[in-house]
Amino acid sequence: MITSEPVITVKNMVKKFGNFVANDNLNFEVYKGEIFGFIGANGAGKTTAIRILCGLSTPTSGVMKVAGYDIYRQTEKIKQNIGYMSQKFSLYEDLTIYENIRFYGGIYGMNMAERKARTAEMLERLELTEYENRKIGDLPLGWKQKLAFSIAILHNPKIVFLDEPTGGVDPITRRQFWNLIYEAVEKGITVFVTTHYMDEAEYCDRVSIMADGKIVALDTPQKLKEQYNASNMDEVFLKIAR
Amino acid sequence: MNRFLAFLQKEFHHIFRDPRTLVILFGIPIAQLLLFGFVLTNEVRNVKIGVVDHSKDYLSIRMTQRLLSSGFFQLAATPSSESEYEGLFRSGKVKEIIVFEPDFGRRIMKEGKAGIQLIADASEPNAAQLIVNYTTAIANGFVKDEFGQNQKLPGVDIKVRMLFNEDMRDAYNFIPGLIAVILMLISAMMTAITITREKETGTMEILLASPLKPIQIILGKVVPYMILSIVNALVVLLLGYFVFEVPVVGSLALLLGEILLFIFLALSLGILISTFVDNQVTALAMSGFVLMLPSILLSGFIFPVKNMPVPLQILSNVIPPRWFIEINRTVMLKGGGLGAIWPNTLILLGMSVLFIFISIRKFKIRLQ
Amino acid sequence: MRTLFYILQKEFIQIFRNKSMLPIIFVMPLVQMLVLVFAATNELRQVDLAIVDFDHSVSSREMVAGIKGNPFFKVRQNPENTTDAENLLIGNKIDLALVIPRYFDKDLKTNKHADVQVLVDAVNGNAAQLSLGYLSTVIGSYSASVLNSGVKPVFRPMKTVDIKPTYWFNPELNYKYYMAPGILVVLITVVGMLLGGMNLVREKELGTIEQINVTPLKKWQFIAGKLLPFLVIGLFDLGFGLLVARLAFNIPIRGSLLLLFSLASIYLVLVLSWGLFISTISDTQQQATFVAFFSLIVFIMMSGLFTPVESMPDWAQKLDFINPLYYFVKIMRSVLLKGSNFADIFNEFAALSVFAASLFGLAIFRYRKTS
Numbered sequence: 001m002i003t004s005e006p007v008i009t010v011k012n013m014v015k016k017f018g019n020f021v022a023n024d025n026l027n028f029e030v031y032k033g034e035i036f037g038f039i040g041a042n043g044a045g046k047t048t049a050i051r052i053l054c055g056l057s058t059p060t061s062g063v064m065k066v067a068g069y070d071i072y073r074q075t076e077k078i079k080q081n082i083g084y085m086s087q088k089f090s091l092y093e094d095l096t097i098y099e100n101i102r103f104y105g106g107i108y109g110m111n112m113a114e115r116k117a118r119t120a121e122m123l124e125r126l127e128l129t130e131y132e133n134r135k136i137g138d139l140p141l142g143w144k145q146k147l148a149f150s151i152a153i154l155h156n157p158k159i160v161f162l163d164e165p166t167g168g169v170d171p172i173t174r175r176q177f178w179n180l181i182y183e184a185v186e187k188g189i190t191v192f193v194t195t196h197y198m199d200e201a202e203y204c205d206r207v208s209i210m211a212d213g214k215i216v217a218l219d220t221p222q223k224l225k226e227q228y229n230a231s232n233m234d235e236v237f238l239k240i241a242r
Numbered sequence: 243m244n245r246f247l248a249f250l251q252k253e254f255h256h257i258f259r260d261p262r263t264l265v266i267l268f269g270i271p272i273a274q275l276l277l278f279g280f281v282l283t284n285e286v287r288n289v290k291i292g293v294v295d296h297s298k299d300y301l302s303i304r305m306t307q308r309l310l311s312s313g314f315f316q317l318a319a320t321p322s323s324e325s326e327y328e329g330l331f332r333s334g335k336v337k338e339i340i341v342f343e344p345d346f347g348r349r350i351m352k353e354g355k356a357g358i359q360l361i362a363d364a365s366e367p368n369a370a371q372l373i374v375n376y377t378t379a380i381a382n383g384f385v386k387d388e389f390g391q392n393q394k395l396p397g398v399d400i401k402v403r404m405l406f407n408e409d410m411r412d413a414y415n416f417i418p419g420l421i422a423v424i425l426m427l428i429s430a431m432m433t434a435i436t437i438t439r440e441k442e443t444g445t446m447e448i449l450l451a452s453p454l455k456p457i458q459i460i461l462g463k464v465v466p467y468m469i470l471s472i473v474n475a476l477v478v479l480l481l482g483y484f485v486f487e488v489p490v491v492g493s494l495a496l497l498l499g500e501i502l503l504f505i506f507l508a509l510s511l512g513i514l515i516s517t518f519v520d521n522q523v524t525a526l527a528m529s530g531f532v533l534m535l536p537s538i539l540l541s542g543f544i545f546p547v548k549n550m551p552v553p554l555q556i557l558s559n560v561i562p563p564r565w566f567i568e569i570n571r572t573v574m575l576k577g578g579g580l581g582a583i584w585p586n587t588l589i590l591l592g593m594s595v596l597f598i599f600i601s602i603r604k605f606k607i608r609l610q
Numbered sequence: 611m612r613t614l615f616y617i618l619q620k621e622f623i624q625i626f627r628n629k630s631m632l633p634i635i636f637v638m639p640l641v642q643m644l645v646l647v648f649a650a651t652n653e654l655r656q657v658d659l660a661i662v663d664f665d666h667s668v669s670s671r672e673m674v675a676g677i678k679g680n681p682f683f684k685v686r687q688n689p690e691n692t693t694d695a696e697n698l699l700i701g702n703k704i705d706l707a708l709v710i711p712r713y714f715d716k717d718l719k720t721n722k723h724a725d726v727q728v729l730v731d732a733v734n735g736n737a738a739q740l741s742l743g744y745l746s747t748v749i750g751s752y753s754a755s756v757l758n759s760g761v762k763p764v765f766r767p768m769k770t771v772d773i774k775p776t777y778w779f780n781p782e783l784n785y786k787y788y789m790a791p792g793i794l795v796v797l798i799t800v801v802g803m804l805l806g807g808m809n810l811v812r813e814k815e816l817g818t819i820e821q822i823n824v825t826p827l828k829k830w831q832f833i834a835g836k837l838l839p840f841l842v843i844g845l846f847d848l849g850f851g852l853l854v855a856r857l858a859f860n861i862p863i864r865g866s867l868l869l870l871f872s873l874a875s876i877y878l879v880l881v882l883s884w885g886l887f888i889s890t891i892s893d894t895q896q897q898a899t900f901v902a903f904f905s906l907i908v909f910i911m912m913s914g915l916f917t918p919v920e921s922m923p924d925w926a927q928k929l930d931f932i933n934p935l936y937y938f939v940k941i942m943r944s945v946l947l948k949g950s951n952f953a954d955i956f957n958e959f960a961a962l963s964v965f966a967a968s969l970f971g972l973a974i975f976r977y978r979k980t981s
Binding site for chain 3: 260263265266269270273274277278280281282283284285286287288289290328329331332333334337350351354355356357358359360361362363364365366367368369370371374375377378381382385388389397398399400401402403404405406407408410411412414415435439522523526530535539540544545546548549550551554568571572575576577578581582
């Protein structure tokens with residue numbers, strides 16, 4: 001369902017912390033319905049960029065639009081239309097699964113019936129229905145991550161931003177996690193994901209590779225492999241990084 | 243040894259890098275010194291009074307002038323009827339109302355005696371008492387001067403000698419106590435929090451796995467605060483001497499020895515707390531409620547232990563600053579020697595040994 | 611409004627799920643009322659003294675008997691000389707020493723006048739003055755009884771003023787009536803500042819605030835959600851503390867409780883906003899508690915809680931203009947002890963309202979969803 005209608009446009013994005021340039025003149029577009037990957041080593045500037053697009057951080061300069069809204073003036077409108085899952089697990093560990101869902105549903109202004117229906121569907125999908133009254137802090141990491149993702153898309157956002165969503169998770173759970181991502185895409189949600197696992201890069205429709213705050217390559221995984229004459233993304237990355 | 247020095251350097255670096263920690267280390271002692279030195283005083287001054295003169299004759303007017311020119315009182319109201327009194331007190335406009343009876347001057351001349359009524363706002367009982375005492379003294383003094391009555395009064399006359407603090411300055415009372423409170427804050431509280439932070443962030447495990455011996459790690463944490471404590475104690479002593487003119491009458495060497503002993507005790511108490519708690523918030527809460535509050539309120543620092551109900555007096559015995567403040571006051575102000583303070587010294591020593599003993603046991607259990 | 615309901619629901623669940631919270635909410639008022647109010651007193655309970663009697667006469671013994679008969683005085687020792695008495699003072703065994711000179715009896719009988727010397731440990735000036743005052747009263751009444759029983763003095767009648775002091779609102783000069791309202795202020799300040807105010811920085815440290823910041827939640831809704839639960843807890847603790855004070859030392863409640871609790875609500879909004887503001891400018895709980903702790907110490911000391919504000923130097927009095935505790939300590943004492951009504955404390959009310967509104971605004975303004 002990939003279209004050529006852009007939901008994120010970034011022109012000349014620059015972010016400086018003092019003398020350090022975290023994002024050095026980024027330009028890209030993300031199309032509606034695609035899985036857009038941001039690949040790069042730790043410290044390449046991925047998280048900085050994602051935080052700017054979510055409205056958590058202000059850019060130094062550049063023109064950016066998310067879901068059709070201007071990033072400087074319409075931040076709150078953007079927030080109504082996006083979901084976000086941060087690198088650091090950030091649901092309330094002292095609340096139960098049910099209480100976390102109820103809280104975030106409430107904040108996004110979902111009505112009771114809608115929320116109940118979505119919750120039931122979601123818990124069933126995650127096979128967590130019988131655990132809904134468990135505190136999140138007591139759950140294993142993999143469950144937490146899947147739950148965090150599901151809550152990030154609870155309110156049916158246009159775009160969901162995932163910042164290294166599978167860090168520290170075992171390969172089986174990672175596979176399950178990506179299945180959840182594909183299901184979200186089928187529902188029409190655009191996915192913006194950062195990762196440093198190169199196998200995950202293969203799952204994306206398009207990837208942009210970042211190094212030292214710059215985008216050094218941007219295309220489909222297939223085209224990148226051809227261009228760099230590599231058999232997998234790992235090789236692509238190593239060739240570019242060198 | 244080199245390894246240890248490097249570790250020590252790192253610890254100092256930690257302390258001096260965070261401005262907020264520096265605020266606690268130096269801001270609180272200085273702020274407390276200024277507050278206690280200049281702000282917390284019971285002296286009577288600028289007390290707002292109301293004067294009701296039903297007589298308005300030469301003597302009542304002169305006496306009112308004498309009261310107002312004394313510097314202790316400020317005229318804030320001249321209510322015309324008794325019904326206004328309560329309102330003046332309720333809104334806090336006056337603290338005392340002085341009422342001269344009708345014919346005040348005539349009665350004093352003819353009958354030798356005339357009446358003044360003083361109504362004081364006793365919602366602040368201490369202040370009310372002092373205000374009434376001052377008013378009485380000025381009124382009596384005025385009559386004596388006015389009629390030249392300076393001969394000896396009949397009866398028993400009390401000749402008072404105020405020892406150790408002739409002018410009854412508040413600073414004499416609080417400087418020795420403040421040293422104790424500040425040392426508690428820096429040595430005990432900061433040590434507890436620092437070690438707990440290492441435990442909470444997991445860096446303690448890394449340090450324990452390093453070739454440094456556990457004792458070196460603890461020393462490395464403790465030595466910077468020990469040095470800062472000594473510096474702070476000296477600063478308070480010097481400021482006390484030069485700004486508030488509080489002398490050290492007794493032996494300076496003895497005083498410094500006792501200060502070192504108390505620092506040792508406070509540090510061991512800090513270590514002890516850190517062996518019991520796992521996170522900084524609990525360490526802070528423990529320090530606040532178990533260390534600071536009792537150190538300030540149950541130690542005799544502001545309020546004398548003798549005035550407390552018996553259960554609290556008993557409780558105060560287990561509070562180290564209670565013993566140390568007594569030592570400080572005795573040595574600094576009264577010139578007492580070891581002969582006067584050896585029981586206190588022994589108690590402090592005993593407490594330190596006990597704290598260290600429990601800490602080591604707790605620490606060993608944790609390592610096993 | 612519905613959004614706010616969800617935030618409040620979540621905050622309350624978290625507060626009451628925290629195991630240390632309930633003990634704090636109930637134990638703190640009890641401890642503060644029962645320990646602090648009893649500890650913080652300048653009322654003398656007992657004066658320890660030594661008597662050096664060089665006269666050993668009927669008169670001196672009579673006077674000493676008068677002192678011993680007074681429950682305030684405890685005669686610790688009867689040293690032989692003044693040096694021993696001074697050593698007792700140095701060793702903190704006694705508060706004062708009474709020295710009765712030789713010929714005390716003879717002087718009193720022949721001249722109608724005699725001197726005694728009192729050595730006072732004046733390290734604590736306040737206590738020294740009070741204990742000396744008590745001793746003077748006892749000796750004065752002995753002196754009066756001697757004069758009345760003997761021949762009338764030959765002095766020319768003196769002019770005197772007859773001064774009658776009346777103590778309003780607290781005729782027995784009960785120090786606890788004075789301290790308890792002040793300690794109640796400390797109580798709700800600590801609840802607001804340390805429990806409530808620090809709550810936001812905890813979310814920062816845990817990272818949960820990130821997830822909030824990407825939602826369309828309004829800033830004021832978030833701050834209000836942090837503030838309201840602790841407003842309720844603070845008011846509850848005020849009521850509980852007041853009840854304890856009422857039961858334990860029968861503190862008077864002369865003014866309107868409705869007025870008191872309304873003003874307490876404004877005050878709590880102020881304290882909570884102030885704590886939340888500190889939270890917004892800190893990264894960790896430790897930093898925030900340090901700053902909160904420091905500002906609390908300064909404001910409490912300057913509030914007039916322990917010593918009258920009028921006695922402070924002018925700069926300190928000017929500084930108290932921006933000290934919320936100064937206003938609220940005054941309000942508590944006025945309303946509880948003096949029965950002040952709204953008109954009486956209007957100025958304090960106005961000051962607190964302005965501060966509360968500005969700090970609430972400042973906390974919202976300083977809370978950044980975007981860094």
